[in-house]
Amino acid sequence: MRTNYFTRIFAFGSLFCFILFFQSCVTTDIEEVNFRQKGKIKFWSAKSKEGSKYLEGLRKLEESNTSYSGEFDIRIQNFFPKKDVFSLAGKIFYDKPTGKMQIELTDKxxxxxxxxxxxxxxxxxxxxxxxxxxxxxxxxDIVLSDPSTGKQTVVPFPVIYYLLSNRNAELFKPQWTLVQPNDGIVLVRKPGEEWTYYTAENGIRSVEWDSSGKNVKAVTSVQGEVEFPPKTTITRIVSRTDGADQNRIEIKMKKVSRTDKLNQIVFGF
Incomplete structure (x- = not known):
């Protein structure tokens, strides 16, 4: 009888610890990534000798990438009207020659x-x-929904697409691109929006997007070593008016298979 009592206590304790662990995994805040302060920096035109040389180096770096498929976990944290976090599992397929990308999200x-x-x-x-x-x-932007609550989250998909595909160089049009080679910064000014790329030796370290039309700013930052595709990225979306957080998105790659040629049958519904 005493053995059964302790067995029940142990089982209850294990279950209680599991519940606490599960809740902590679900509700842990996504790390806050900061927007960089550019300060007073002298930029060169993309048409200049310095600018064109630097951009050509980025293009060659992108050309060395391959197509890939992979599996990942995604967590999305909302801050309005109340703070909550939900997570999904995902699969991704990216075809470098065509720029096609398909993401499938599943209930974990x-x-x-x-x-x-x-x-x-x-x-x-x-x-x-x-x-x-x-x-x-x-x-x-696209809208993702929490399958358990139906709560919707606005996701700045272009920011995520360009980082996970590393096709950023196609945005560097000479008429709206400025470059600071020494600091590894590329500034793209388009009507109503501004993109700032911070580069590292192996690729893009982070991307900031500032949209006056939508009154939001977003930053997507690679965590850890810069590689393709990045193992972990965190995206933060804030209001341009008061800097208040709206959403954060964390994507962690679990498995990646690189290939020179991806079977086109994986694309489509």
């Missing part, structure tokens, strides 16, 4: 597909499990 508890997102760098197509019709839009 039941393994059920929640949504698929496809992009060729110009347009985005989204198929969710709850809607039969495929949503199509230009390259812009």
């Amino acid at each position: 508890l039941f393994g059920i597909s929640v949504s698929k997102v496809f992009s060729d760098g110009q347009t985005i197509r989204i198929k969710t499990v709850s809607v039969d019709k495929i949503h199509e839009q230009t390259m812009d």
Whole structure:
């Protein structure tokens, strides 16, 4: 009888510890990444000798990348109207020659597909499990939903796409690009928005996006070593008005298979 009593106590204690551990995993805040302060920096035009040489080096670095497929975990933290965190599992397929990227998100508890997102760098197509019709839009923000609560989160998809595909050089048009080679900074000023790239020896370290039209700023930062695709990225979205956090997104790659040629059958719904 005494043995059974201690067995029940041990089982209850184990269950209680598991619940606490599970809750801590679910509710742990995503790390805050900061926006850099550029200060007073002299930039060169992309058309200048210094600027064009630096951008050519970035293009060659991107050309050395390959197509890949992989599995990842994604956590999304919302701050309004209240702070909460939800997580999903994901698969990603990226074809370098065409720029095609497809992401499939699944419920981690039941393994059920929640949504698929496809992009060729110009347009985005989204198929969710709850809607039969495929949503199509230009390259812009997308909305992801927590499968358990239905809460929606706005995701700055272009920022994530360009970092996970490393096709940033195609945005560096001479008419709107400035370069600071010594500090490894590329500044792209387009109507209504500004992109700032901070580079490292092996590629892009972080990307900042400032949109006056949408009144938001976002930063996506590679955590740890810069490699392709990055193992861990954190995206932070804040209001331009008061700097208040709106969302944070953490993507952790679990497995990556690089290949020169990806079977096109993986793309599509």
